[in-house]
Amino acid sequence: MQARAGDSKAAVLMLRMVLGAVLVFMAAPILIVVANSFNSSQFNVWPPAGFTLDWYHKALTMPQFQRGFVNSVIAGVLSTLVVLAVGTPLAYAIVRIKFRGKSLLQGVLLGPLVVPRIAMGFSLFVLYLASGSGLYGSMSGIVLGHALLMLPFVVSVLVANLGEVDPIVEEAARDLGAGAVEAFVRVVLPQIRPGLIVAGLLAFITSFDEVETTIFLVKPVVNTLPIEMYLYLDQYQDPTLAALSTLLIALSMLLVLVGLMFAKRGSLRFLLGGRGA
Amino acid sequence: ATRISQFIWTGAQEPVPRKLAEAYMKAHPDVTIELTAGTNAAMYPKIKASLDISANDPLVNFGFFNLDASAKGRTANVFAPLDKTAVPNVENILDAYRQPDDIGAIFCMDVCGLVYNTDKIKEPPKSWNDLFDPKYKGKVALFDYYWAGNGLVALAKLNGGSEDNIEPGMKIYADAAAAGQFHSLYTSNAQLQQLLVSGEVWIAPYFRGVALPWAAGGAPIGYSVPTEGQVTFPEGFQLVRGGSAEQTRISQEIINLSLAPEAVLDYCKTASVLPLMKNVTLPADLAKDPAVQPEALKSAINLDYAKMAANHTAWSDQWNKRVKVNL
Amino acid sequence: MTGGKALGTFRSFYVPAMLVGPATLIVLIPFIASLVVLGVYSVGFYPGGAGFDLGVWKTFLSDSYSWTVIFTSIRLAVIVTFFCLLIGYPVACALVRLDSMLMSIIAYTVIFSPLLMSVVVRSYGWLLLLSDSGFLNSLLGAWPLNLGPYRLIYNEIGVIIALVHILLPFAVLPLITVLLQQPQQLREAAADLGASPFAIFWKVTFPLSLPGVIVAAEIVFALAVSAFVTPAVLGGGRVLNLSRLVYENIGNIEWGLAAVQALILLIAAVGVLLILERFNRRTFGEKS
Amino acid sequence: MASYETGDVVLTAVEKCFGDSSVVKGIDLTIRKGEFFSLLGPSGCGKTTTLRMIAGLEEPTSGSISIRGERMNGVPINKRPTNLVFQKLALFPHLNVWDNVAFGLKLKRVPEAEIRTRVGEMLDMVRLSGFESRSIASLSGGQQQRVAIARAVVNKPAVLLLDEPLGALDLKLQTHLQEELRRIQRELAMTFVYVTHNQTEAMAMSDRIGVMNAGQLEQVGAAADLYLRPQTEFVAGFVGQTNLIGGKVTAIGETTISIEAFGLTFDAVRRSAVETGQAVTFSLRPEQIRIAQAGGAGIQLPLVDATFFGATATYRLQVPGGTIVAQTQGDLQMLAPGQTVSVSWPPEAVVLLTGGQS
């Protein structure tokens, strides 16, 4: 633990304890699922009846999971990129510029977070069909739908982050000859790196986990992994999905590891950057 | 080239239609069949909405539906009648299940009985009333949602009510809920399996077709046929309105092929359902199953899904207010 | 200093338009359009609908049961938000102080893994942990406590536990970013002026992190109020919220009713969120 | 008023309000090409605001600003031929020292090799060679200030705006950088607008100085002008220390006039039109007052207080109704408070103030 100014030993200890307790809370049901993924029984008997890797074999070889994974990665990456690309300028406008209709815009922005996902899915489905745009059942349709669901996250996180960046450094960049966009890219963006990473992460995970809206937007060719999992579960109740979930967790662990290596120093703080500590 | 979109159910229901579609495409290279696997619950609203928007461009041309969705679709004018000459095999459907105007070919069914944990309940339950037996207090689970429809009506019928008067059934559920009889309501197969296997829940009404594979896999789960009769759950093909003439023709051709005895038998075996065809006989091992004995099937409770579809909203509203609120 | 006009030319109409434009075009317009769809459907204008009719609104709003459901939805979301912040804040504080590679990886993956598995699969874990004969109850029931068993699952408690579990990462992440951005100097200054670690927290760290807290609250609240799978799976049928009704009614092809319920949920939730926003602006309006 | 031919930076009736508080209240000013112009004024008088308006960081509420004959209102910041050394530094926290300084050059796509030499030279000048890859947060206050100077100067803009650039530096570094800035300015014929609160610095470096007070320019002139011939009490009092004394004209001679103040009568050079009996305020600089052992020529005054400043020392002397301050230099032995000393000053040291009271 890296202490920060004004930390008391007792407080740091307490924080550690809270973190420990919360990690236990977070991990407990997950660990059971992970353990169950090696359960040789096909009907989830507890304690596990024996050890097997069959479910992993199944999870890895079923073509719909392979295709779903690829689709999910494509949808996740694309929609994250889209939403960051349109959300960042939007957040910037909200923080730095006075314009008419801003409060209205902020109100509308919260919307996609709250409308029940399934209602969002239904009305988007109606729109896609009614507009004759061919978006229904296409990857673009999924990306657009996911971008819509994620925009509020991304904008809220970025707004909070941009608020912490002193506008004066932007002035300095402008004064040194940077155009408005250049100043933003060279000076503001690097400073909101933690916000961008976090927003991107939230966006990607939302997309990777989305079922309720997506199910209205997909055709089989573009089924995402969670949709395939949902459909599988409707019919089979063996531990294959536990194995698949475990694989996803392991994969994300690997990604964090790579991220941390990339960030050179070994902590979340370094991965995210930031100037406080 | 013609594109046909066919809706099928996922899982065990998938292989046979896929096999047939492939065979058809091989024989007719100019036809592409696009199979969409899914559930009625997710697919039916999409089909209905898409027809509302563009009546001549249905999301799927034909597909597999349960009688509940069939009845809804019939009232909502989603499905088209089958042409007897194009689908001669409809004639082989048991008369009781032949649809008026041949809107749909309901050719098989699942049945619903009592599913229980064999470790906790040694003596197989015998009656629907066991669900309300105080000795199972807190150990009974019900399916949320559908059960609001068919379980309700079935119980009403057993207690002197009918599709037009569900009050007798509703009252029993409401009282049992208030008395703490029910452990919980489940919403998916997986959940019920988990509840039963863990011993949290001992007994629940559910589909034979779902429970048998669990038991076959070694789970401590049994299926028993209530003496009052199982509740039937017929399923089959529906032709969706709005397709082109060519699409309609091909769709009916495929439906007809799917209704051939070998195809039906194949389907019933893989999906653990019962055929409703005059010209199909079950293989010996299956025929021994008490659930499929002629007497059992004769006493089975058949529900009027058309009436149920009409009342669905009102009932589910009552169910929410009288049963769920009191759980 | 507020950047007087680093944004000099930005005063014009075009610049806000350029910044807001892309988002509006590809995201907000579809969203607003889908709201219009819901709105139109809710008053009976849909193919096969009866034409203009406020009946669905009237019936739904005049039913006291509807109000119970609305309040349940909001109450549940408020409770979940409260716990997520209560737990999430110290967790975020602890996470920004983590300096070991191993701990970071563990903490990070553990906190995120719930999002990577389907709720039905996760509920199996909860079942084993929280059921009447589950781990926790056997622990409590063992000597010397001999407590319980307590009903911790298939009711509102279960839903709250599961929602906090799944939504915690959404609370932690925004908090981490604001905590990382806080200049250390300010905490030093407070300590120097005699503030105990406790006082530093309440007078400097916390007020400065409020924008992040509010963002976290908004996100968690919104997700909790519109969640339906988790309440359905872990509520055991005992937890009725508005999203669940919307789900049922779409399945029942009750477009009008589903639209009304979705819109009411939207209105209620936006109302709560606007209160949060107002609070945010009041606290930090002066700053920029 | 504004002569556009010679004016490099011309402000015409420039005003600036924040909300409803008026911060700059109508400034007319012409700064010549290649001139070293200083803005001098007390804290909060509007110096930074004025500079920021020239740089384009703040839009004037009214009035116009032009640079090299081109009207600047509405011209974007990055299109102006100016660079600013920010009072609050505004260094880029995510970049190291080198990248901070190279920022402007990289934007202009100056060739890599040239960037290397120019940034290197500049860091040498501000004595930060060896700090290239240090993060901004790890620098001391003065080091940060030097980075801020280097970052602006390295671009060699036509007009360089400096907002108290040497405030955090010690005298040696100040002197060094003053010389360097002066040299660069002359070599490149740049126009400097230099904000400072340090009049010694302003006087040492500037071609001309504008003294600001409460949002207005009180007097513009060369250092000696302001110091020796201040027009207002404010300027007299602000530009260097002074004794402001109220008195009455008692007699008018050929080249001198007689003034009575605190019960004494003494001569002053006759500079502007005055009448006998007129009440006047005049300024008498402390360093003009000579102090000798009691009994010498001059007025005998009691010594109240003595402070040693190193090169100089100040003495507070009792006069009827108050004290006046005298400053001496090079004293190796200080006079002790309490004793009476002989005090004298040349008549030219008495400067009548003509401008308004302020």
Added chain:
Amino acid sequence: MASYETGDVVLTAVEKCFGDSSVVKGIDLTIRKGEFFSLLGPSGCGKTTTLRMIAGLEEPTSGSISIRGERMNGVPINKRPTNLVFQKLALFPHLNVWDNVAFGLKLKRVPEAEIRTRVGEMLDMVRLSGFESRSIASLSGGQQQRVAIARAVVNKPAVLLLDEPLGALDLKLQTHLQEELRRIQRELAMTFVYVTHNQTEAMAMSDRIGVMNAGQLEQVGAAADLYLRPQTEFVAGFVGQTNLIGGKVTAIGETTISIEAFGLTFDAVRRSAVETGQAVTFSLRPEQIRIAQAGGAGIQLPLVDATFFGATATYRLQVPGGTIVAQTQGDLQMLAPGQTVSVSWPPEAVVLLTGGQS
């Protein structure tokens, strides 16, 4: 060395490293109770770091710090009887001016009424009455600095640490606040540790001054000590301007010695033991050099350069192998560069430097 009886703040062999660069290199220092002690030194020499260690914001790498006889190592910041005026201000952006200043008092649960009077008085002192509810971001640089001073001083700590607190203020405000700080310090018998790069300020205000260089204390003493009797070249050069001249002792007399430098021979007071022929460095302050029209008594030297500073002026004079600087004051007419002038200085003005070269 450290006398604990009289020492209020005692540093013993204090060192501080950041990573592997050593920033403070072993400081021994005893600051007395009620003393106004200044730390003077060039930018980056470790002044801020030293102050931060006393305040507890930085833990010494080795060595110990005690305040009022109590060892402070490990004592949390908020438990130390110190308050710091931060060089980088560190004002709370989420609080307005009033709440920033009242912060410490509220924490101590001072009664509401007393907070009102004390904060009010303090804002008065720093001349910010009327700014109570202004946000920090809307203040000018100098105004922010004054808030930072008020925020620390209002707490009346036993030891007040000030890190260049007046750097952004104009001379008038500086003088005012110097006086006020001095008054408060005397009235409350507080100990002040004052960091500044401004030697005039240090000399005017301090009881004693410590001159730091590259992480070490070079000399500690009263203002006049340091100025008139610097021990090292660094101190001589840093505390005020000086001419450092290398020469050779040619003869040793009763009270004076003769020194030869740049081809000239002149007398100096005999203070420390020297031998004939010894090479020495001595310091000659510019203000000790008297300049008169050519032909007067003294050495005749050509005048290279002249700068007007208001109260004073400096002249650069040509000597064989370099230039020396002279400072005069109160010149109403400057001498023009190019001419030759008569230059002289008293023998006492030549100070032999005894300490190490640096």
